[in-house]
Amino acid sequence: xxxxxxxxxxxxxxxxxxxxxxxxxxxxxxxxxxxxxxxxxxxxxxxxxxxxxxxxxxxxxxxxxxxxxxxxxxxxxxxxxxxxxxxxxxxxxxxxxxxxxxxxxxxxxxxxxxxxxxxxxxxxxxxxxxxxxxxxxxxxxxxxxxxxxxxxxxxxxxxxxxxxxxxxxxxxxxxxxxxxxxxxxxxxxxxxxxxxxxxxxxxxxxxxxxxxxxxxxxxxxxxxxxxxxxxxxxxxxxxxxxxxxxxxxxxxxxxxxxxxxxxxxxxxxxxxxxxxxxxxxxxxxxxxxxxxxxxxxxxxxxxxxxxxxxxxxxxx
Amino acid sequence: xxxxxxxxxxxxxxxxxxxxxxxxxxxxxxxxxxxxxxxxxxxxxxxxxxxxxxxxxxxxxxxxxxxxxxxxxxxxxxxxxxxxxxxxxxxxxxxxxxxxxxxxxxxxxxxxxxxxxxxxxxxxxxxxxxxxxxxxxxxxxxxxxxxxxxxxxxxxxxxxxxxxxxxxxxxxxxxxxxxxxxxxxxxxxxxxxxxxxxxxxxxxxxxxxxxxxxxxxxxxxxxxxxxxxxxxxxxxxxxxxxxxxxxxxxxxxxxxxxxxxxxxxxxxxxxxxxxxxxxxxxxxxxxxxxxxxxxxxxxxxxxxxxxxxxxxxxxxxxxxxxxxxxxxxxxxxxxxxxxxxxxxxxxxxxxxxxxxxxxxxxxxxxxxxxxxxxxxxxxxxxxxxxxxxxxxxxxxxxxxxxxxxxxxxxxxxxxxxxxxxxxxxxxxxxxxxxxxxxxxxxxxxxxxxxxxxxxxxxxxxxxxxxxxxxxxxxxxxxxxxxxxxxxxxxxxxxxxxxxxxxxxxxxxxxxxxxxxxxxxxxxxxxxxxxxxxxxxxxxxxxxxxxxxxxxxxxxxxxxxxxxxxxxxxxxxxxxxxxxxxxxxxxxxxxxxxxxxxxxxxxxxxxxxxxxxxxxxxxxxxxxxxxxxxxxxxxx
Numbered sequence: 001x002x003x004x005x006x007x008x009x010x011x012x013x014x015x016x017x018x019x020x021x022x023x024x025x026x027x028x029x030x031x032x033x034x035x036x037x038x039x040x041x042x043x044x045x046x047x048x049x050x051x052x053x054x055x056x057x058x059x060x061x062x063x064x065x066x067x068x069x070x071x072x073x074x075x076x077x078x079x080x081x082x083x084x085x086x087x088x089x090x091x092x093x094x095x096x097x098x099x100x101x102x103x104x105x106x107x108x109x110x111x112x113x114x115x116x117x118x119x120x121x122x123x124x125x126x127x128x129x130x131x132x133x134x135x136x137x138x139x140x141x142x143x144x145x146x147x148x149x150x151x152x153x154x155x156x157x158x159x160x161x162x163x164x165x166x167x168x169x170x171x172x173x174x175x176x177x178x179x180x181x182x183x184x185x186x187x188x189x190x191x192x193x194x195x196x197x198x199x200x201x202x203x204x205x206x207x208x209x210x211x212x213x214x215x216x217x218x219x220x221x222x223x224x225x226x227x228x229x230x231x232x233x234x235x236x237x238x239x240x241x242x243x244x245x246x247x248x249x250x251x252x253x254x255x256x257x258x259x260x261x262x263x264x265x266x267x268x269x270x271x272x273x274x275x276x277x278x279x280x281x282x283x284x285x286x287x288x289x290x291x292x293x294x295x296x297x298x299x300x301x302x303x304x305x306x307x308x309x310x311x312x313x314x315x316x
Numbered sequence: 317x318x319x320x321x322x323x324x325x326x327x328x329x330x331x332x333x334x335x336x337x338x339x340x341x342x343x344x345x346x347x348x349x350x351x352x353x354x355x356x357x358x359x360x361x362x363x364x365x366x367x368x369x370x371x372x373x374x375x376x377x378x379x380x381x382x383x384x385x386x387x388x389x390x391x392x393x394x395x396x397x398x399x400x401x402x403x404x405x406x407x408x409x410x411x412x413x414x415x416x417x418x419x420x421x422x423x424x425x426x427x428x429x430x431x432x433x434x435x436x437x438x439x440x441x442x443x444x445x446x447x448x449x450x451x452x453x454x455x456x457x458x459x460x461x462x463x464x465x466x467x468x469x470x471x472x473x474x475x476x477x478x479x480x481x482x483x484x485x486x487x488x489x490x491x492x493x494x495x496x497x498x499x500x501x502x503x504x505x506x507x508x509x510x511x512x513x514x515x516x517x518x519x520x521x522x523x524x525x526x527x528x529x530x531x532x533x534x535x536x537x538x539x540x541x542x543x544x545x546x547x548x549x550x551x552x553x554x555x556x557x558x559x560x561x562x563x564x565x566x567x568x569x570x571x572x573x574x575x576x577x578x579x580x581x582x583x584x585x586x587x588x589x590x591x592x593x594x595x596x597x598x599x600x601x602x603x604x605x606x607x608x609x610x611x612x613x614x615x616x617x618x619x620x621x622x623x624x625x626x627x628x629x630x631x632x633x634x635x636x637x638x639x640x641x642x643x644x645x646x647x648x649x650x651x652x653x654x655x656x657x658x659x660x661x662x663x664x665x666x667x668x669x670x671x672x673x674x675x676x677x678x679x680x681x682x683x684x685x686x687x688x689x690x691x692x693x694x695x696x697x698x699x700x701x702x703x704x705x706x707x708x709x710x711x712x713x714x715x716x717x718x719x720x721x722x723x724x725x726x727x728x729x730x731x732x733x734x735x736x737x738x739x740x741x742x743x744x745x746x747x748x749x750x751x752x753x754x755x756x757x758x759x760x761x762x763x764x765x766x767x768x769x770x771x772x773x774x775x776x777x778x779x780x781x782x783x784x785x786x787x788x789x790x791x792x793x794x795x796x797x798x799x800x801x802x803x804x805x806x807x808x809x810x811x812x813x814x815x816x817x818x819x820x821x822x823x824x825x826x827x828x829x830x831x832x833x834x835x836x837x838x839x840x841x842x843x844x845x846x847x848x849x850x851x852x853x854x855x856x857x858x859x860x861x862x863x864x865x866x867x868x869x870x871x872x873x874x875x876x877x878x879x880x881x882x883x884x885x886x887x888x889x890x891x892x893x894x895x896x897x898x899x900x901x902x903x904x905x906x907x908x909x910x911x912x913x914x915x916x917x918x919x920x921x922x923x924x925x926x927x928x929x930x931x932x933x934x935x936x937x938x939x940x941x942x943x944x945x946x947x948x949x950x951x
């Protein structure tokens with residue numbers, strides 16, 4: 001036809017996504033809450049990776065951080081307290097092409113959902129798990145969480161938390177088939193961004209513990225950390241680069257071989273120096289969706305034929 | 317005992333046979349093979365396993381009774397029947413447990429292994445002698461047979477081969493087709509090689525000859541009439557395998573489960589064959605994760621199934637509520653067992669009905685259906701997936717341990733393409749259409765699925781608007797609740813009134829649900845043969861209920877439910893009209909119809925038998941109970 005391009009019907013209009021494409025409702029977290037920083041970093045990763053918003057699913061449990069899906073422009077699943085991980089694994093099971101993010105908190109993941117934490121990470125399905133750890137229950141107003149430091153005054157322990165906190169890193173590093181374990185603070189945007197980007201690019205479950213500010217209920221605890229950078233040890237390696245500003249903010253550094261699991265354990269155990277960055281990375285760990293998605297491409301007729309083979313064996 | 321050789325067989329319409337042993341002696345394999353051979357000879361057959369609760373109970377103990385009951389007839393068999401006619405017992409102690417369950421009557425013939433009479437341990441010899449005396453005093457006809465001695469002529473380890481010897485005995489006793497039996501033996505041992513098949517064929521032949529020499533009775537049970545069997549091809553399965561086949565035939569691609577008796581065998585079977593239709597069994601870390609995983613897959617467009625039993629349902633309750641609230645299609649199969657708490661794991665009860673309907677805090681309307689036959693376990697699973705997607709809701713399919721362990725032949729389904737789930741829609745979604753675009757008449761709405769551009773929404777268990785936005789305002793919560801409930805009314809409007817078994821009116825209508833269908837109808841038939849004006853009705857839909865129930869009930873002078881769950885017995889201490897607690901369906905029907913619906917229910921842990929129900933009907937209609945010869949039991 002006159003004037004029409006011969007390949008017209010094959011022309012694909014590239015979609016280009018901006019930060020706005022990943023924006024959902026207006027975030028309702030408190031001013032100064034570290035969750036805002038995580039949301040921004042995640043949106044930037046999605047934009048920079050040009051992830052189609054409709055192919056992304058953010059699954060969460062219950063708690064302040066679990067509101068995150070509402071503030072993203074992707075699909076979201078804001079489910080039950082503690083149960084984000086099984087749901088996220090189910091999303092991935094038969095739709096491995098979907099990009100899955102999990103937003104969970106210290107109560108959601110390490111307390112009521114602790115059983116799923118141990119098992120979902122063993123499945124090593126390709127997803128980014130962000131644990132927003134502010135060491136306090138926020139949504140239900142200041143109860144002790146599994147990571148509340150000894151002596152922290154809360155509504156359930158007004159004279160101070162009475163047992164030592166959980167160390168989520170050592171527990172996580174002890175899980176079979178773990179493949180990506182990182183720890184960051186929310187108040188360093190470059191570190192947060194680079195870590196989430198590396199987590200996104202890793203194939204397998206990327207576990208990122210985010211030490212996160214709760215200015216309302218756990219202000220003193222975090223303030224102490226923010227004011228004393230010597231409490232942290234910045235891990236340097238090729239997989240997760242840290243820029244100059246990170247290195248300035250956290251002057252204690254260590255070159256760390258991210259394939260060295262015993263060393264990662266040692267670093268995680270050392271509570272005098274909080275490690276930041278990538279502790280462990282195994283890009284080769286098997287992913288459960290490679291098993292659980294078997295047969296997704298079968299045609300309806302193939303399914304019927306398969307069932308008939310099964311029925312043949314039961315037929316008398 | 318006289319030696320009878322090729323004694324001519326007496327033709328009878330039906331018989332009930334039991335094989336009882338210690339665990340691990342192969343009684344169940346023997347009975348299943350006998351049942352399959354009988355089904356292939358076009359008898360109606362129902363087999364049910366006798367399962368001890370422990371994996372390795374002590375030998376020669378009543379608690380360890382393990383075995384199988386086979387009921388075979390010249391018509392379709394729908395239940396396990398009443399007392400057994402013949403029982404083969406590998407030791408005498410296991411019979412005590414069956415007697416306590418009322419499995420035998422005066423005149424039941426016991427073919428008993430006699431090696432214990434000469435056991436080197438004096439206590440065992442004494443136990444044996446005492447038991448045989450007691451059995452005879454109670455009216456059992458005991459034939460002591462040297463079964464093990466005969467097996468020893470063929471194999472040095474008769475404990476492993478005795479079952480095929482007994483199969484040979486039964487095949488002589490019931491004049492079974494020897495070639496068909498040997499073919500089944502070959503199929504059973506196909507993975508063990510020719511030598512093992514040969515040995516078992518030898519044992520079978522020896523048992524066949526042994527019976528001819530030692531037994532003074534022989535029966536023939538003719539096939540069902542030609543018009544009943546027609547050109548149907550049959551499959552033989554239990555109810556759990558039927559569920560597994562239904563999952564495959566429905567096009568579901570994922571079953572997410574956690575081990576629980578008596579549901580797990582459905583998943584075992586699927587784990588073995590699901591790959592044939594492209595599916596996967598996920599064994600989750602717990603019941604909550606199992607349903608959470610299924611909900612995740614359903615949310616992503618692949619409607620999934622979770623299979624469990626009562627205690628699992630209790631753990632899944634919060635997730636079921638989420639699926640209701642967020643309108644996630646999901647199939648939940650509850651293979652009911654005895655409750656509450658850990659209850660009776662291997663035994664039957666219909667005790668989960670109210671928990672399924674009302675277990676969640678807040679209003680959580682969902683579709684609840686109950687399979688009444690093994691064949692329905694298959695077809696209702698297919699229906700459940702369709703209802704779940706059409707009504708954007710969880711659907712609970714109730715079965716029970718009776719259906720799970722009962723085995724019978726039924727017409728082979730011819731899988732249809734339109735039984736399968738359609739491929740997931742990945743076309744663009746019009747952004748102006750809300751995620752819950754409820755039709756105000758029906759509550760129905762189409763569902764955006766991840767991957768649909770423009771359909772992005774945030775599923776939430778919080779109260780929400782039609783755009784799935786969290787909403788704490790009064791109107792949104794009221795409207796969302798209306799819409800979720802309205803879907804049940806919409807489904808109800810498509811259902812037909814149930815059919816009545818028997819006359820459309822009379823003195824008594826018995827209403828049941830689930831696996832009691834066969835026993836209730838058989839009992840009603842017997843009562844009608846007595847001249848009583850009784851009919852029955854079996855409900856398949858429990859939520860919503862099938863329409864027209866009140867109209868049907870009003871045509872009967874009395875209506876009562878018969879169920880396998882707890883209710884108070886009128887006349888017991890302190891039980892008055894005010895304090896009496898009703899059986900679960902009775903309670904529902906009383907509120908549903910505002911009629912004075914009576915009930916009879918028990919929690920003995922075993923399936924209801926036609927004889928018991930027959931007597932309940934007679935008693936309710938003022939007729940004398942029929943004479944019973946049952947030994948033991950709770951009649």
